Amino acid sequence: MPSYDYDLFTIGAGSGGVRASRLAAMYGARVGVAEEYRVGGTCVIRGCVPKKLLVYASEFGHAFEEAKGYGWTAGEVEFDWPRLIANKDDEIDRLNGIYIRNLKNAGADIFDTRAVLKDAHTVHLVKEGRDVTADKILIATGGAPWVDETVPGGSLAITSNEAFHLEKLPRHVVIAGGGYIAVEFACIFRGLGCEVCLVYRGEDILRYFDRDISVAVHRGLQRLGVRVITQAVFEKIEALDGDNKRVRLSTGVSIDCDLVFWAVGRKPATRGMGLEEAGVELTDKGAIKVNEWSQSSVENIYAVGDVTDRVNLTPVAIREGAAFAETVFNNKPTKMDYALIPSAVFSQPPVGSVGLPEHEARRAFKHIDIYKTDFRPMKNTLSGSEHRTMMKLVVDADTDRVLGCHIVGEGAPEMIQCLAIALRAGATKRDFDETCALHPTSAEELVTMREKFVPKM
Ligand code: NDP
Numbered sequence: 267m268p269s270y271d272y273d274l275f276t277i278g279a280g281s282g283g284v285r286a287s288r289l290a291a292m293y294g295a296r297v298g299v300a301e302e303y304r305v306g307g308t309c310v311i312r313g314c315v316p317k318k319l320l321v322y323a324s325e326f327g328h329a330f331e332e333a334k335g336y337g338w339t340a341g342e343v344e345f346d347w348p349r350l351i352a353n354k355d356d357e358i359d360r361l362n363g364i365y366i367r368n369l370k371n372a373g374a375d376i377f378d379t380r381a382v383l384k385d386a387h388t389v390h391l392v393k394e395g396r397d398v399t400a401d402k403i404l405i406a407t408g409g410a411p412w413v414d415e416t417v418p419g420g421s422l423a424i425t426s427n428e429a430f431h432l433e434k435l436p437r438h439v440v441i442a443g444g445g446y447i448a449v450e451f452a453c454i455f456r457g458l459g460c461e462v463c464l465v466y467r468g469e470d471i472l473r474y475f476d477r478d479i480s481v482a483v484h485r486g487l488q489r490l491g492v493r494v495i496t497q498a499v500f501e502k503i504e505a506l507d508g509d510n511k512r513v514r515l516s517t518g519v520s521i522d523c524d525l526v527f528w529a530v531g532r533k534p535a536t537r538g539m540g541l542e543e544a545g546v547e548l549t550d551k552g553a554i555k556v557n558e559w560s561q562s563s564v565e566n567i568y569a570v571g572d573v574t575d576r577v578n579l580t581p582v583a584i585r586e587g588a589a590f591a592e593t594v595f596n597n598k599p600t601k602m603d604y605a606l607i608p609s610a611v612f613s614q615p616p617v618g619s620v621g622l623p624e625h626e627a628r629r630a631f632k633h634i635d636i637y638k639t640d641f642r643p644m645k646n647t648l649s650g651s652e653h654r655t656m657m658k659l660v661v662d663a664d665t666d667r668v669l670g671c672h673i674v675g676e677g678a679p680e681m682i683q684c685l686a687i688a689l690r691a692g693a694t695k696r697d698f699d700e701t702c703a704l705h706p707t708s709a710e711e712l713v714t715m716r717e718k719f720v721p722k723m
Pocket of ligand 1: 414445447448450466467499529530531577578579609
C-alpha cells in the first residue's frame with residue numbers, strides 16, 4: 267500500500283469540510299485541511315451567521331415604533347452602520363477562532379491556501395508552492411454568488427459577499443432575485459431604513475416553497491414598504507455621479523439608487539481546481555456528481571455540501587460531512603437522509619417550512635386535505651403592526667399523516683424545527699388535534715385547526 271502524507275485531505279473549511287475533517291481526525295485519521303479564505307466558510311463568515319445578526323439589527327428598526335402601542339416612548343433613535351458591522355466582524359472573528367481551534371484540537375493540520383488537485387491522490391498547495399498526498403480527498407468548497415455577466419454594467423452591482431462589508435448604509439437598494447437572499451436582504455435593508463426595490467423575473471417569489479408562503483411573504487414585503495416588481499429583469503446598470511446608479515428593467519422602467527444587489531443564485535465552486543483533469547465528473551451545472559455515499563466518479567475523491575448542489579443548506583452539509591466520516595473512517599456506513607429537511611427564510615415576518623408544499627403533495631398523493639389559518643398575532647394588536655401569521659398543514663387524507671407544514675409569522679423558524687421532529691415521527695392530523703394547546707401563543711393554532719380548507723370556486 268502506498269504511503270501518503272495524509273489519510274484525508276479536505277479542500278474547503280466550511281460547515282461540511284470542517285465537520286468531516288474533525289470527525290475523521292477524532293477517529294484517528296491524519297487530516298489536512300486547506301482553506302483559501304477563512305475557516306468557517308460561507309455560513310459562518312459571509313452567510314447565515316452574519317446575515318442573522320443583520321436581521322436582528324433590522325428588527326429593532328420596527329421595534330421602536332411598535333413599542334409605542336405598549337406605552338414606551340423612545341427619544342430620537344439613531345442607527346450606526348459602521349458600529350454594527352464592526353461588532354458583527356468581532357463576533358465572526360470569534361467564531362472563526364473557535365472553528366480553527368476545534369480543527370487543531372482534533373489534530374488536523376490547517377493550510378491557509380488555495381488547493382488544487384494534481385491527480386487523484388495529490389493536492390497542490392498554491393501559496394506554499396508544494397504538493398501533499400492523501401489517501402482520500404474531500405472536496406467541500408461550497409459555492410459562490412452568481413452574477414449575470416450578460417447584463418451591461420452588471421459589475422456595478424454587489425453580491426451577498428460584499429453586502430456584509432459595505433462602508434456605509436445605502437439610501438436606496440435595488441435587488442435582483444426572488445429567492446432566500448433577495449428576500450432576506452430586502453427585509454434587512456428596509457428594517458434599517460433604506461428604500462428597497464426587489465425585482466423578480468417570475469410571478470411568485472420563493473417559488474420553490476408552498477404558494478401560500480410566496481403570497482404571504484410578498485404581502486409582508488409590501489407591508490414593510492418594499493417595492494416588489496415581478497416579471498422583470500435587469501437590462502442594464504449605468505453609473506451616475508458619485509455612488510448613484512440607474513437600473514433599467516426589461517419592462518422599460520428605470521430606477522435610480524445607490525446600491526444594486528445580485529441575489530440570483532449561487533454556483534458550485536469547482537472552477538480551476540483540477541477536477542476534470544483528475545477525472546472527477548461534473549453535472550451540467552458544474553457541481554460534483556456524487557453517489558449516495560458522497561463519492562465522486564473517482565473512487566477516493568468525495569464531495570459534500572453546496573459543491574454537490576444537492577440540498578444547499580448548512581445543516582445538510584454538516585450531516586453529509588458527518589456521514590462521510592462515519593462511513594470512511596469509522597467503519598459505520600451512513601447515508602444522508604434528505605427527507606423532511608426543515609428550512610427557514612429570515613424575512614420579516616419569517617418563514618418556516620417542512621415537508622411537502624401543497625402542489626407537490628397533490629402530485630404525489632391521491633387525496634389531500636388542507637388546513638390553514640391567517641390571523642393577526644396578539645402582539646400586533648397593540649403594536650399596530652400590520653403583519654399577519656399564516657399557517658398551513660398539508661395532510662394525506664387516506665392515512666391522516668401530516669405531509670407538510672408551512673408557516674409565515676413571528677417565531678416560524680423556531681416552531682418548524684420542532685414540527686420537523688413530529689413529521690419525522692410520522693405524526694397524523696389526529697396527533698396534532700389530540701395535542702393540548704399552549705395558550706396564548708401563535709403556535710396553538712397548529713393544534714386547533716379543525717376545518718378543512720375549501721378553496722372558493
Ligand atoms: P435562490 O436559488 O434561492 O434564488 C435565486 C433567485 O434568482 C430565484 O428567485 C431565481 O428565479 C432568480 N434568478 C435566477 N437566475 C436569474 C436570472 N438570470 N435573472 C433574474 N433572476 C434570476 O438563490 P439565492 O441566491 O437567494 O440563495 C442561494 C442559496 O443559498 C439558496 O439556494 C439557499 O440554499 C442558500 N441560502 C439559504 C438561506 C436560509 O436557509 N435561510 C439564506 C440564504 C441563502 P426563479 O425563482 O424564477 O428561478
